[in-house]
Amino acid sequence: METKHIKVKKGPFGRWMDRAVLFLFARLFALIIATIMGLKRKERMSHNNGIGAKGRLYVKPDPKLPPNDFFVEGREFPIRIRHAAATFYDDAMAALRSISIKLSDNTLESPFDMNLNTGKHSLFWNAASFMRLAAMRKQRYGVEYQYWYRYYPDGRSGAIGTLRRHLESYADQVYYSKTPTQWISTDGKKHLVKYRVVPFDDIPETGQVFGDDLIEPENQRILPGETRSRNYLKDEYYDRLKRGETIKYRLQAQVRPVNPDDDWFLVSNNMIDWPEEEFPWLQVAEFEITEPLSWDESNMIAFSLANLPPSLAIFPAKSIYDPHSLNYFRVKAEIARKARWLSYKLRGMPPKIPYDDYRNSSTILESHNKMKTGKFPTWEQHS
Numbered sequence: 001m002e003t004k005h006i007k008v009k010k011g012p013f014g015r016w017m018d019r020a021v022l023f024l025f026a027r028l029f030a031l032i033i034a035t036i037m038g039l040k041r042k043e044r045m046s047h048n049n050g051i052g053a054k055g056r057l058y059v060k061p062d063p064k065l066p067p068n069d070f071f072v073e074g075r076e077f078p079i080r081i082r083h084a085a086a087t088f089y090d091d092a093m094a095a096l097r098s099i100s101i102k103l104s105d106n107t108l109e110s111p112f113d114m115n116l117n118t119g120k121h122s123l124f125w126n127a128a129s130f131m132r133l134a135a136m137r138k139q140r141y142g143v144e145y146q147y148w149y150r151y152y153p154d155g156r157s158g159a160i161g162t163l164r165r166h167l168e169s170y171a172d173q174v175y176y177s178k179t180p181t182q183w184i185s186t187d188g189k190k191h192l193v194k195y196r197v198v199p200f201d202d203i204p205e206t207g208q209v210f211g212d213d214l215i216e217p218e219n220q221r222i223l224p225g226e227t228r229s230r231n232y233l234k235d236e237y238y239d240r241l242k243r244g245e246t247i248k249y250r251l252q253a254q255v256r257p258v259n260p261d262d263d264w265f266l267v268s269n270n271m272i273d274w275p276e277e278e279f280p281w282l283q284v285a286e287f288e289i290t291e292p293l294s295w296d297e298s299n300m301i302a303f304s305l306a307n308l309p310p311s312l313a314i315f316p317a318k319s320i321y322d323p324h325s326l327n328y329f330r331v332k333a334e335i336a337r338k339a340r341w342l343s344y345k346l347r348g349m350p351p352k353i354p355y356d357d358y359r360n361s362s363t364i365l366e367s368h369n370k371m372k373t374g375k376f377p378t379w380e381q382h383s
């Protein structure tokens, strides 16, 4: 497998160094988010504004898919999902949206978990770029990543593809897993796989951004005169399920063989599409969602790429420049979930997102708390 585009050191010691650096950065990053986001703020690293739900998944693989020992025709699983927005507590902002799926009715344990976001591409392509993005975020009142976008136009166009504003429903979006994982067929052949979740029926995807959002994607703030509430999207989803509606989706996969002549960096890179004529999206399963989870249950749920069967596991990573280092980081970030749960236990569950005028919030009660401290005098006090 050609690896010329991945920065790796030469020789056995160099390779050992690359893996040691990857291990240390992954541990350090996980420790930082576990302490700041998990313990201190009792939050996820991202995607805090969300709603969980449950239902059932039916494996119905397209016969054109190479047979796999997990996704076998006729298998059924209970399923839990969580739709969320990264990273603000305001559904009316321009934001990336997600679905995460778990093939069990548990908060964590499961034979298969997957996280999928809107947009075909991402803002980053390996752990090195991901850490730089985190360092350059500089979020203030709903504006973020302006420096990142200036220096990394690929990240900027990836971000624009993920942003959705004023979407009508979480249920009409297309969500992509982006970073490829393994698909080992029953004859032992290795493949790469990308997943996507689409609505069951062929309906238009609402909420694509246009106009000013294309010029300044860093400004994710609500528009002047916004009438949608901070919770309008979660409410829409919750109300549909409470009325007895069944919301249906399809899980699809794009599978390509691991080919010794391919450039590993290019085929693994979540910023580069695989040609659909050669590697079409094929159905793996159908699932239906019938019951919403409460705010507390939605917060308790956690997904992990460690929850994958051996034939669908993540690929090993060679260095922080390897695209697979992203999945390595995600698995190693498990400690952040543990810290979040510990914080819930010690300090109680996070409050519900209020229907108030503190818009564009990056924490649930950000502005509210600041006003209460009296740190920010009102106009009357100024005069």
Ligand code: HEM
Pocket: 029, 033, 043, 044, 045, 046, 047, 050, 082, 083, 084, 098, 099, 100, 115, 116, 117, 122, 130, 176, 177, 178, 179, 270, 301, 302, 303, 326, 327, 329, 330, 333, 336, 337, 340
């Ligand atoms: C393109 C790659 C990625 C995708 C598609 C992705 C997707 C997601 C999604 C959808 C969630 C929300 C899960 C939920 O609803 O509970 C999430 C949460 C999270 N992600 Fe990522 N992510 C990616 C990369 C990363 C990377 C590189 C890291 C680095 C450590 C990371 C760390 C986390 C953490 C710590 C959480 C919160 C976990 C928890 O507290 O339960 N993600 N991600």
